[in-house]
Amino acid sequence: KDAVSHLIFSNPDKLAINNVSFLVKNTDVQKRARLSGSDDKENWYVIKNNYLLHSMKSSDETTELKMLNFPLSDYAFFKLEIDDNWKLPINILKVGYYDTQKIKGLISTFECPITEQKDSLKTSYLKLELPELMFAKKLRFEVSGADYYSRYTTVMVRKERVNKKKKTKAYFETIASFDLNSNSNNEVNLGKISTKELYVNIENRDNRPLRVDRVEASYLNRYLVVNLKPQVDYVLKFGDLKLKQPDYDIVNFSNQIPEDTPRLKHDQIISLQPELIETKEKGLLDSAYLIWFVIGAVGVVLAFVSVKMVKEIGK
Template sequence: MQKLAGILLSLLLGVQVAFGQEFRHQASLPPVATDGFYKIAVTPAVAAWVKNNLADIRLYDSARREVPYLLEREQPVQTRQLFRAYEIVQKTSVPGGNTTLVLRNPGRSKINNISLLLKNTNVRKKASLSGSNDARTWYGLEDQYDLYSLYSRAATVRVNLLNFPLSDYEYYQLIINDSTSAPLNILSAGYYDTFSESGKYTAVPDVQFSQTDSAELKQTFIFFRNPVPVFADKLQLEITGPVYYWREATLYAAQFRKKRRRKTYKTYEPVATFRLQSDQENAFTLNNFKSDDFYLVVNNQDSPPLRIKNIQFYFRNTYLIAPLQKGQAYHLAFGNEAVSPPHYDLAYFKDSISAALPIITPTRLRALAAPDEKKTATIFKDKNIIWAAILLVIGLLGFMTYRLLQETGKKPQ
């Protein structure tokens, strides 16, 4: 019975190993000088071997302990707010009287609010605002500002917004009544400027292409050659002629489908369609594009083919934010279709981590297993055999339990 139990245990462990698929690629990280958080760049070379959702990346230390990280990706378009301070032309304070603040709006841009950056206070103030184009003759804008609750519970300063009718004066004068309490500590005055910024990308290297023009089909076929799969978020074409063009283009990628009898066949399906125009930059966003077999078709209709000088794919800058220690050797493991995205406690403390972190780049990327090793490994790589083994283990365990109960019942009381 003990021998049979040992056989069952070995069989069960074999099944577990079969399910625990290994990562197929690894990259080393350079040593860090000090303890702290770092941004680990996910380069196009690493991205070539990860899943489309980047879920199969793991970070390990020298003892092969998994290190938590936060995944950060540049957005295609990011909206940011910047506080832009106005020039303070005059700032005077008369004890028991008024504080006078004169600001300059040099471009005479149209504004309807001013933000005051104040040191925390819990006093109540009355204030008025006027405007001028020469800083001598003033015209009223607001005369009943009621300033109160001028403090923040999370910081030592607070931004207080003063709204007023839309105007374009060059100068604005704020008068604060200090007759009942000490003056406010005004650090600066300005406005929040909202602007959009394009995300940052890294060029995917070593993607070559060849162009074939078909007069019969009235199409141009562009075939790509790349040593590794391409994970790209943007595609940009450099076209030198003709002078004027307006063409529809479609990007096709290989897809593998299964028929009813489980036979796999390859087909090319459209993954992106866009328009090439002579009056704009021909750069296009791709949605989760990753392929090692793809081509581009341009519909020329009756126009001459395009002269394409260069085609470049780009990967959106992606980072792993992780705490690293001096003296430890770290590496990334990736390339495992079976794993799910990790869930770390670190995600709940994202706001506590500085945005300005040093960046390190993985080196010495290497494959841990041959791409077709899966086909020539043990019998436990076949899912049908794995499930048959599991059922066999369950059956044998049931038989052992039955025999054990019988033997126990035969023992003398």
């Protein structure tokens, strides 16, 4: 009716679901759809409007599985209305849903080696050196030396700037501050930073200095979602800190990306930048012929002086 296909399916146990999947015969069309719910199949209430059904084809099978996400609902019946635009409908074979659960985001951690710790003027100074440029969002400190403590702590990075006299000056910029406290987990949020060195100042006041046994950095794992074709080799290039975030259409359809998207593992990361070899310009003293000439001249002068001194001694 009115060039709209109606697909009604039941949820007999009235389970709270937030997705529905359907198996469709391969087709190369785009259609708009709307999802609504009802408890009696007479009074319908819209759940989500303006779905875009597309890419409903598989290169390996004659069918394709598509998933639609929507706000959590527990209606006894659902109705998917597909606008056919006065064209033939698509062939939907099966309908179902995936029972999903939320888990905490996975976190990657790495240790920040403590290369220096000095205690002077009621303040402890620490230097953390990483083997290479690393990205971190949090730091966690493990300390000892007191049962109860509360110390104001700052985390800094070393930067450089050129002054009016064209000279490079180093300075320290504070990126985070917190209280190192025996009643907390001693974590501090750094925001987003990539660095090889971190500097930490702990104000001890009149207390004995604490000993920092270990510092651990961490960041929340992020994932890149991309539609890849099978049996094709792909190369992911990254590392340019000056690049801006791209503006893609997929942002508007993020709620339609399946939550059970499979994860892929990459091969070894290879640096594409050639190693910089410092080449020193040859100066006047770097010439081999000039050096031998100087040595010869000095030898001649020494021989002349020696012969003259022998004659003076003989007289």
